[in-house]
Amino acid sequence: MPLEILLVLVVGGIAGITALLHLTGRSRLRVLSADTARAEWVRHFPDDTIIDVTLAHDGRAALLRTETGPGLLWSFGADTVARHLRDFDWIDHPEGIEVQFHDFATPGVTVRLDETERRHWRHLLEPA
């Protein structure tokens, strides 16, 4: 196949499918409840026993305390990603906090929090 036709097909195909998915509502982020956050955590870490769940007000992230330590679960497109909070940093962000993992495959996530939540989450992230 001539290279220029292949390029047009690939670029046009990607652009067209992207537009179609976005315009038909396939870009919406997963919204979590406390129950779905629990279920999602167990899906990611079947061995864990959850103590409690703190859900962000927008339902896009949850801080979980488990018997093996705290963890963060967040919306990732239509799905979720979860990490134990072991090797991480967090910094203030204008919209909440930014959690940075030292992991090339999961560099970090911005958690949207209001002022009250921010104080509470700080306390949970730095319990001592």
Add this chain to the structure above:
Amino acid sequence: MTDQISFPDVVQWAVPFFIAAILAEFLWIAVKGRGGRYETRDAVTSLIMGAGNIASGFLLGFIAYGFFMWLWKITPLDLGTSIPVIILCFVLDDLRYYWVHRFGHRIRWVWASHVNHHSSQHYNLTTALRQTWTYTFTFMMVVRAPLILLGFHPAMVLFCGGLNLIYQFWIHTEAIGKMPRWFEAVMNTPSHHRAHHGRNARYLDCNYAGVFIIWDKLFGTFVPEQEDDRVDYGLVHNIGTFNPLRVAFHEWVAIWRDATQPGLTLKQRLAYCFAPPGYSHDGSRHSSEQIKAGHLSRHPEDRGTPGFEHVEQKLPNQPAEQA
């Protein structure tokens, strides 16, 4: 010895079919309200990975082709290009695919290339195109060497490999349940391959087939999809990025970080490169065998069921030194 034989690059010619089939699957799901899920950024990442795979073929394909042509020059055998020879080549190349794919899940160096294909939590036709950019660096082209030394022309071997990849495109769908029983018995199908993409303990390291599922049945790696254990797609530890560069290279970066950490023996460094995924020198990670054993400790009722027939009782945190 015939050098000047040309076969079409069938994967490139299949691109319009790929696009049309993705649109058809999307419309089917939208109209029926079942049969799979689409998410914009996940699909775009998969499509960009597919485009990058073609680009990496343009940039690095000469390495494998040069190696194959060198083998072709030294072999005294030439089976020609008759239809029966092409069919035989297709079947043997599918056997080659089975083993390369199995190595891809059991040797971390090869997994670093293949992992991106499993990195989506979705399973639709775009997932089929989420292909590696780094296959050349796995050196798995050597597994094709016997075919060429037996007298199959390199162009024909690559043609059969292309047909194999095209066959595997349509099985990446939830829109098709089960095919007729005779077909499920012989061929790789959406059902068999859904199980292969599962991160459930039951489905880890199963169904490596490309076209013919008989290889898995022959070599003991076949696990049928179970109605009471719905497939959960993705990785044991799902990644948190849609960035194609991170998707393509994340496991290579992880190997580098693991193998260069201070205080390890040479054996441990090599194990981080070549042992099965999940190896760790201190037992802090779980291999697929340990994940299966852990599942059985929570669900003993699953012992002996498909995917758990040969699981030894092993503590989940036992260091994987034997690797």
